[in-house]
């Protein structure tokens with residue numbers, strides 16, 4: 001059974017590990033090529049765009065894939081839209097393997113905004129020490145508020161850093177621990193955290209650390225995706241794959 005996994009997330013890696021070494025499946029992991037040294041994949045991997053939805057549909061057909069799994073990040077809206085169109089064009093069934101959005105609990109001081117530009121505005125006028133964890137994407141939005149100090153964490157150093165007069169860069173790849181996040185935020189005197197509402201466990205520790213340190217959080221809401229089967233647990237993804245095994 002030929003399975004194309006659109007990845008770049010902890011969840012895609014989890015699915016790849018679950019399928020690795022099985023004689024009855026032939027999975028291929030696809031990465032956009034955004035990070036210079038992606039984590040090693042336990043299954044065959046290809047890197048780079050397909051050339052839009054049409055390109056992806058052609059790839060699915062030419063390579064005779066049986067199913068397409070969209071396990072990309074909830075904020076990677078373009079590739080997910082392409083996956084829906086490519087599935088419709090090619091007739092290859094699509095599953096979105098996602099994760100629930102984070103929800104606030106007791107003690108959380110969260111403010112949800114719709115866009116990164118709103119997050120910038122929500123920081124206010126007075127200079128603050130801000131922790132940014134959205135990686136290199138959309139960093140340029142913070143150039144509109146140069147009075148703040150930004151602690152920026154990403155895997156690779158973003159070019160957009162030069163747009164922020166006061167910043168410190170940390171290169172790191174999740175998962176992160178509560179203890180580590182607390183130490184980092186306390187050590188850097190962080191006063192506010194900005195994050196996408198990505199969901200998932202690998203990067204949730206920063207929210208627990210913010211709660212423990214009484215630090216407010218600005219969360220950017222995720223874009224809405226509709227029209228495809230969606231699961232959030234690995235066992236559900238594996239069951240869906242099994243249910244879509246082609247007849248011999």
Ligand SMILES: NC(=O)c1ccc[n+]([C@@H]2O[C@H](COP(=O)([O-])OP(=O)(O)OC[C@H]3O[C@@H](n4cnc5c(N)ncnc54)[C@H](OP(=O)(O)O)[C@@H]3O)[C@@H](O)[C@H]2O)c1
Pocket residue numbers: 006007008009030031032034047048049050051052053055056071072073075076077078079080082134135137196
């Ligand atoms: N956005 C985030 O916050 C975020 C966070 C963590 C990880 N990621 C991962 O980073 C990658 C890029 O994210 P993005 O927000 O830049 O994506 P995007 O804006 O949705 O996609 C832009 C283009 O990148 C190519 N692409 C994206 N994901 C791909 C994949 N898995 N395999 C092959 N091509 C892919 C596609 O090019 P073509 O049209 O040429 O096919 C797509 O049209 C995704 O794989 C995502 O899972 C994103």
